[in-house]
Amino acid sequence: MKQLLRFPSSRVSLSVASVHDGGIGRSAETMKANCSKYDAPWHNLPYIRVLEKLESGKENGLSTQEAEHRKTLVGPNQLASPPGKPWWKEIAEELTEPMILLLLLVGLVYGFLGELRDAVTIFVIIIAVLAIEMANESRAKGAIKALSRFTAIRTPVIRDGAYQEIRPSELVPGDVVILRPGERIPADLRLLESSSLRVDESSLTGESVPVQKDAEAVFPEKTDLGDRLNLAFSGTLVTSGKGIGVVVATGMSAELGKIAGLVKEAREPRTPLQLHMKELSKSLVWIALGASALVAIALRIQGAGWRETVLAGLTLAFATIPEELPILIAMVLGLGAYRLSKQQAIVRRLRTAEILGSVTVIATDKTGTLTENQMVVDKWFVNGQEYAQANWQKNSNTDIAVQIGCLANDGLIMNAGEQASFEGDPTDTAFLYAAEKLGYDVAQLKSEYHVMEQYPFDDANQRVSVVVSHHGNRFLLSKGAPEQLLDSCSRIVWFDRLVPMNADLHERTLEHAFALAQQGYRVIGLAYRNTEPAEEGLIFVGLAALYDPPRQDVAAAVNTLRQAGVRILMVTGDHAETARSIAEKVNLDVSGVLLGREIEGMTDDELAQKVRTVSVCARTTPEHKLRIVRALQEQGEVVAVTGDGVNDGPALKEAAVGIAMGKSGTDAAKESADMVLGNDHFATVALAVSEGRKLFANLYKAVRYYLAAKVALVTCTFITVAAGLSLPFAPVQIIMMELFMDLGAATSFTAERQESDGMKRKPRRSDRRFMDRAMIRGIFSGGFSLAIAVLAAYLWALRRQSGTVHAQSVAFAAWIVGHLILALLMRSEREPLLKLGLFTNRAMLLWFAAAIGFLVIAMYVPYLRDLLHLTTLTFIDWVTVVLCSFAVPLWIEVGKWLRWKA
Numbered sequence: 001m002k003q004l005l006r007f008p009s010s011r012v013s014l015s016v017a018s019v020h021d022g023g024i025g026r027s028a029e030t031m032k033a034n035c036s037k038y039d040a041p042w043h044n045l046p047y048i049r050v051l052e053k054l055e056s057g058k059e060n061g062l063s064t065q066e067a068e069h070r071k072t073l074v075g076p077n078q079l080a081s082p083p084g085k086p087w088w089k090e091i092a093e094e095l096t097e098p099m100i101l102l103l104l105l106v107g108l109v110y111g112f113l114g115e116l117r118d119a120v121t122i123f124v125i126i127i128a129v130l131a132i133e134m135a136n137e138s139r140a141k142g143a144i145k146a147l148s149r150f151t152a153i154r155t156p157v158i159r160d161g162a163y164q165e166i167r168p169s170e171l172v173p174g175d176v177v178i179l180r181p182g183e184r185i186p187a188d189l190r191l192l193e194s195s196s197l198r199v200d201e202s203s204l205t206g207e208s209v210p211v212q213k214d215a216e217a218v219f220p221e222k223t224d225l226g227d228r229l230n231l232a233f234s235g236t237l238v239t240s241g242k243g244i245g246v247v248v249a250t251g252m253s254a255e256l257g258k259i260a261g262l263v264k265e266a267r268e269p270r271t272p273l274q275l276h277m278k279e280l281s282k283s284l285v286w287i288a289l290g291a292s293a294l295v296a297i298a299l300r301i302q303g304a305g306w307r308e309t310v311l312a313g314l315t316l317a318f319a320t321i322p323e324e325l326p327i328l329i330a331m332v333l334g335l336g337a338y339r340l341s342k343q344q345a346i347v348r349r350l351r352t353a354e355i356l357g358s359v360t361v362i363a364t365d366k367t368g369t370l371t372e373n374q375m376v377v378d379k380w381f382v383n384g385q386e387y388a389q390a391n392w393q394k395n396s397n398t399d400i401a402v403q404i405g406c407l408a409n410d411g412l413i414m415n416a417g418e419q420a421s422f423e424g425d426p427t428d429t430a431f432l433y434a435a436e437k438l439g440y441d442v443a444q445l446k447s448e449y450h451v452m453e454q455y456p457f458d459d460a461n462q463r464v465s466v467v468v469s470h471h472g473n474r475f476l477l478s479k480g481a482p483e484q485l486l487d488s489c490s491r492i493v494w495f496d497r498l499v500p501m502n503a504d505l506h507e508r509t510l511e512h513a514f515a516l517a518q519q520g521y522r523v524i525g526l527a528y529r530n531t532e533p534a535e536e537g538l539i540f541v542g543l544a545a546l547y548d549p550p551r552q553d554v555a556a557a558v559n560t561l562r563q564a565g566v567r568i569l570m571v572t573g574d575h576a577e578t579a580r581s582i583a584e585k586v587n588l589d590v591s592g593v594l595l596g597r598e599i600e601g602m603t604d605d606e607l608a609q610k611v612r613t614v615s616v617c618a619r620t621t622p623e624h625k626l627r628i629v630r631a632l633q634e635q636g637e638v639v640a641v642t643g644d645g646v647n648d649g650p651a652l653k654e655a656a657v658g659i660a661m662g663k664s665g666t667d668a669a670k671e672s673a674d675m676v677l678g679n680d681h682f683a684t685v686a687l688a689v690s691e692g693r694k695l696f697a698n699l700y701k702a703v704r705y706y707l708a709a710k711v712a713l714v715t716c717t718f719i720t721v722a723a724g725l726s727l728p729f730a731p732v733q734i735i736m737m738e739l740f741m742d743l744g745a746a747t748s749f750t751a752e753r754q755e756s757d758g759m760k761r762k763p764r765r766s767d768r769r770f771m772d773r774a775m776i777r778g779i780f781s782g783g784f785s786l787a788i789a790v791l792a793a794y795l796w797a798l799r800r801q802s803g804t805v806h807a808q809s810v811a812f813a814a815w816i817v818g819h820l821i822l823a824l825l826m827r828s829e830r831e832p833l834l835k836l837g838l839f840t841n842r843a844m845l846l847w848f849a850a851a852i853g854f855l856v857i858a859m860y861v862p863y864l865r866d867l868l869h870l871t872t873l874t875f876i877d878w879v880t881v882v883l884c885s886f887a888v889p890l891w892i893e894v895g896k897w898l899r900w901k902a
Contacts, residue, residue, distance in 0.1 A: 038074065038173035042190045042248045043228040044221045050190045056174035056246055058192050061158035070172035077171040077187055077250035079257055155186045171247050179232065179243040182669070188254040189232040189245030191215035196241035199232055210239045225255065291714050298721045332702060335750050336695035344678035345688040346662065352674040355656050356640075356692020358764045359566055361632050362685060363625070363651070364642045366572035366579060368661060369682045370586055371548040375426040377405075377434035378521065378549075381512050382542030384494045392438050397493050401541045404526045405431035406442055407449050408466045408477045416443040427524065430546050461488075467531060474531040482513040482525035482543060489527055490537025501540065513543055520581025521545035547581070554586045557686035562587075565762035566689060569632075571617045571625050579618040589615040596620040599627060607631045625651040638763065642677075642685065643669050659685060694754040696764065697829070702749035703770075704778045705826045709819055711783025713737070716790050716811075726804045728794045728811040730869040737815055748823065748844035755831040774829075781892065782822055789818040789888035793881050809859070809870045810877055816855045818885035820848050825892045832896045 042050055047058075056062055062070075154165040158176040168186040171177070177189060179197065191197070191213055198210040217230045232238075232245050234254040251257050296313030300306075333354065337347040340356075347353055367373055380387045383397045392398065411428035415421040420436045420443075422429040432442050452474065453467040463480020478485060486509060492501050499505070513523045523545055527538040558568055568588055572579050573596075580590045594610060596619040602610065608631040611617075617628060625641070629651050632639045641648075641655035649672040652658030660673035661680040670676050677684050716728050729737065793814035797807035823844060828836050839845060858864050859872055873881070 038248065039253075040248075041221045043219045043223055043231050045190075046218055047190055047192045047215060047230070047246070050246060050248070051192075054174040054246060054248070056176065058176060058244070058246075059158070060161040061176035062172070062174045063160055067159060067170070067172050067175065070174065071170065074172060074253070075251060076169040078169050079252060156180075171250055173247050173250065175247040177245050177247060179238050179245060181238050181240050181242070183238050185232050185234055185236050185238065185245075187234050187247045188249035188256075190248050191230050191232055191243055191245045193244040194241065195243065197232075197238065197243040198240045200237040200239050201226065201233060213241075213243065215243065215245075291718070295717050295721055299727075302721070302724060328702060328706065329699060332695065332699045332750050336691070336698070339695075340675075340688055340691050341678075343687045343691060344662075344681070344684050345691070346676045346678060347674070348670075348676065349674050352657055353692060353695055355638065356675075356689055357694075357696040358638045359640045359657060359689055359692070360763045361567045361569060361637045362561065362640045362642070362689075363569045363571050363629060363632070363655070364682060364685070365644065365648070366570055366574055366582055367548060368644060368680055369642050370554050370570065370582060371550050373426075373548060373680070375430035375522070375546045375548055377430050377544050377546050379516065379545035380542060381509075381516070381545070382493070382526075383496060386512070389434060389437070394438070395496075397496065397541065400493075400528065401526050401544070402431075402435050402438060402440055403445065403449070404477045404479055404528055404541060405524075405544060406435050406440070406445055407451070407468055408464050408479045410464075413443055413446070416441075426548075427522070427546060431544070434544075463525075476529050476531050476538070478527045478538060479524050479544075482523055483510060485525035485527050485538070486510060486540060488538050489540040492540040493542070498539065501537075509540065509543070516543065516545045517575075518577050519545075520575075520578040521547050522578075547578070550582055550585045551681060551683070553681065553683040557683040558587050560686050560759055561689065564689065564693075564759040567615070569611070569615055569617065569628070571620055571628060573620055574618060576616075576618040579616050583616045592616070593618055596624045599624045604631060604634075608635055622648060622650060626654060629654050636767075640685070640689075642682070643673070644680075648672070659688075690754065690759050693758050693764075694752075697754065697758065698749050698752045700770070700775065701752065701826060701829065704775050705749065705782065705823055707779045708782035708786065708822065708826070711779055712786035712790070712819070712822075715784060715787035716794075719787070719791060720794075725798065726807075728790065728808060729815070730808055732868055733808065733812050733870075736868060737812070737819075748841060748847045749827075751841055751843035752827055753836070753840050755828050755836065757830060778826070778829075782826055782889070785889040785892065786815075786818050786822050789884045790814045792888065793884040796880055796884075797877070805869060806871045809873060810881060812868075812870065813855060813859070813873060813878075813881045814884055816851055817881055818889070820851055821885050822889050824848075825889055828896065830896060830899065832900055833893055835900070 038054065040050075040053060045053070051058060055066075155168045155171060156163065156165050156178040157171070158164070158178070159166075163178075171187045175187075176192070177186065179185065179189075185199070192215055194213045194215040197213040197215075199213055200210045211226070211229065213232060214229045219228055219230065231248075232243070233256065234249070235256040249255070249257075292313045296309045299309045299313075337353045340347050340353065364370060376389075378389055380389070380392065380398070380401060382401045383395075387393060387398075409428045409431055411422045411424035411432045413420070413432075414423050420433075422432040422442075435442050435445070449468040449470050451466050452469050455465040457464045457480070461480070462484040463478050465476055465478040467474055467476050478488075486501070486506055489501050491498055492505050492509070494505060513525070516523045523543055525543055526541045528541065529538045561568060570579060570583050570588060576593050576595060580593055583590045592614045594614045594617045596617070599607060599617070599620065604627070607627060611628055611631050612635070617624070620628075625643075625648070629639050629641055633654075633656065638656045640657040640659055641651045642659045642661070643649075643652050644661035648660075648669050652660060652669060652672040652674075657675060658673040660669040660676045662670075662676045662678040663680045675688065713734070720726070720728050790811050794807055794811035797810040798804075824833060824838075827833065827841060827844070858868055858870055865871070
């Protein structure tokens with residue numbers, strides 16, 4: 001079982017925030033009775049007795065069949081989630097929205113005034129609005145909920161006598177679980193083994209210092225929870241050491257479950273942008289109500305009846321109040337977060353989606369993010385010559401080097417043959433993979449050379465040695481630090497000759513090792529001697545140069561981010577030369593490297609000054625990383641930090657965006673992070689920044705268009721009232737227009753592609769207001785353009801003296817077509833529409849087709865035409881509508897072309 005502690009590694013992760021109800025139809029009393037079968041004062045029993053009571057075994061665990069049986073008894077290892085909100089409560093909440101209340105009031109007024117057909121029409125529209133709003137909200141919530149599917153979490157267990165990885169929900173009492181540093185404990189366990197095992201139980205007991213665990217200990221039955229040192233509790237975190245435990249309680253029966261039963265449902269707080277939009281909505285509500293009141297007063301002064309005045313005021317208030325602005329933002333953020341997850345960037349907090357596009361500095365670690373996190377042998381120095389791995393020349397001397405690397409090795413062969421795979425220490429597996437690539441059969445080699453004795457690595461001799469037997473001969477094989485190994489060698493293989501080690505050869509070999517180290521390699525010395533007859537000194541064979549290569553896509557991602565105005569800062573605990581070598585390969589500036597010991601001697605002001613210019617920080621600790629992040633953010637930078645370890649938690653939490661590694665990252669890192677990379681690739685960070693910029697840009701455009709349509713409606717109404725003309729729209733028409741405005745703003749802009757210069761512009765300043773001058777200018781220019789287009793068509797119809805109803809029909813058609821054209825033109829801020837692509841936003845095209853289809857049906861289906869107070873339009877009417885709708889807003893596109901060419 002000791003060997004099982006070295007098994008490799010999928011991280012165990014149990015997110016308390018995403019647990020669900022067991023849902024298998026049993027009553028709480030039945031579940032409690034079944035669970036009591038596995039209830040006992042486990043801390044009061046030796047672990048042998050615990051295994052006996054649970055009918056499990058330390059070596060074999062449970063059988064799969066028995067585990068399934070127990071799961072039917074006690075249910076899945078999950079916390080019960082609070083019940084979902086009933087559909088009727090969802091409808092009740094929607095009905096209390098100010099917009100719906102106003103619409104209900106308008107409908108009731110129509111009914112009170114005897115306009116029953118109009119009242120029924122309005123109530124049908126209310127039902128349609130409710131259906132659309134609930135569908136949109138459900139879509140956004142579903143997108144956020146679906147994010148949990150992208151974080152596959154596994155727990156290492158022993159079942160059927162073999163190592164397996166299963167979902168935490170599959171654990172049952174009696175399962176034997178392996179514990180490793182940085183991983184969250186998935187159920188209550190009675191420890192069977194503990195090796196320097198320390199657990200952070202602060203989430204359960206409030207104890208701030210990690211607790212040292214002891215599997216051998218037995219405690220009195222009435223021992224306090226925090227003093228039960230032979231137990232490991234669900235939801236707590238392994239900070240160091242290793243262990244094995246048997247599951248004694250799961251789900252709601254675990255200590256965490258008992259606490260969870262007392263906790264009420266909590267909601268994620270609104271994002272800063274949502275709060276800002278909520279405040280903006282409140283301000284705009286008063287503006288809308290004021291405008292509606294002024295229109296009503298003006299109509300009354302001009303002699304309009306109370307009925308017309310009240311209906312006009314209420315309808316205009318309904319159409320112009322931007323109550324759905326926060327809902328629109330929540331929807332865009334939620335769907336944007338879902339799209340990020342498709343790129344393997346799982347957003348844990350919605351505010352992250354807001355901030356990503358504003359990131360100015362990314363402080364990234366090296367191993368596993370910029371690099372493959374898999375050591376490879378890249379060069380050999382054997383027989384007095386240097387060979388690249390790809391140019392290896394096989395002979396008797398180089399054979400010895402490969403054999404030493406493979407045999408003085410604890411790596412495990414997981415799969416032999418053409419698809420060979422190995423697990424274990426990265427240095428050990430590097431030698432095994434290198435041998436396979438050079439044509440050696442590692443499995444056969446290990447079977448031919450029987451290992452008789454092993455001498456593990458220790459700080460004194462800095463090497464690993466084994467004694468192997470081959471055809472009756474015994475050899476001592478060693479690999480380790482070149483300087484220590486050379487001191488133990490009396491001879492060296494040099495140009496096909498075995499020569500005595502002298503000062504010159506010793507120095508030349510050390511110089512070569514140092515030169516390789518200067519290039520960022522980890523250098524391993526290789527030596528052997530024949531033990532029968534015993535030889536006094538080792539024979540030095542050569543050097544192997546290993547490194548963790550950069551990922552292929554990192555250099556391109558660095559260039560993309562640099563073009564986007566985002567600075568990359570590598571912060572690693574590795575050696576300076578290793579960091580410099582990798583930084584150079586991924587196109588980072590290596591003119592200066594800041595060392596951890598230098599940071600310790602700097603004041604905060606000195607550090608702030610230094611981090612403005614350096615791109616590589618080496619030999620740093622988590623404390624250094626935290627200071628670097630603070631220094632950058634105090635200068636106004638928006639910092640994203642990547643990390644994977646327990647100790648990365650403070651920096652991840654301090655950063656504007658903390659990014660944890662999904663594969664190699666510990667649970668502690670993931671909990672501190674705002675976003676989790678499902679594939680650990682740095683290129684995914686670049687994709688996330690790009691997606692974040694697109695998300696914010698689309699939100700910006702959607703809100704700009706949404707408010708421009710409101711401005712257009714108010715402008716049309718004000719101008720006609722001020723001119724003493726009849727209103728351009730009937731109240732029922734305004735309600736229908738509002739329905740289309742909201743539908744378009746809430747759906748089509750979320751699918752907009754990024755403009756071609758989106759990742760070539762500097763990040764948006766974090767202190768820049770969302771409702772900035774550019775947006776205000778866009779709102780009013782777009783709104784006035786639409787208003788002029790509609791008014792031009794309306795006034796043309798009035799001049800033909802075709803009657804108010806006909807003129808309103810022309811204005812209604814011009815509005816429907818005009819606001820579609822405006823949406824197309826407002827799809828981009830800078831890039832001309834033809835460059836962006838007319839047909840690249842399918843959602844907008846579908847909305848376009850639906851709106852035009854509705855307009856045609858409304859004009860030519862008699863019953864619907866009468867309900868909306870419309871008349872059929874002539875050919876010349878349609879020509880006027882199309883010309884006004886296209887021609888008037890076209891200046892927006894002309895302006896974009898001129899700016900684009902400039």
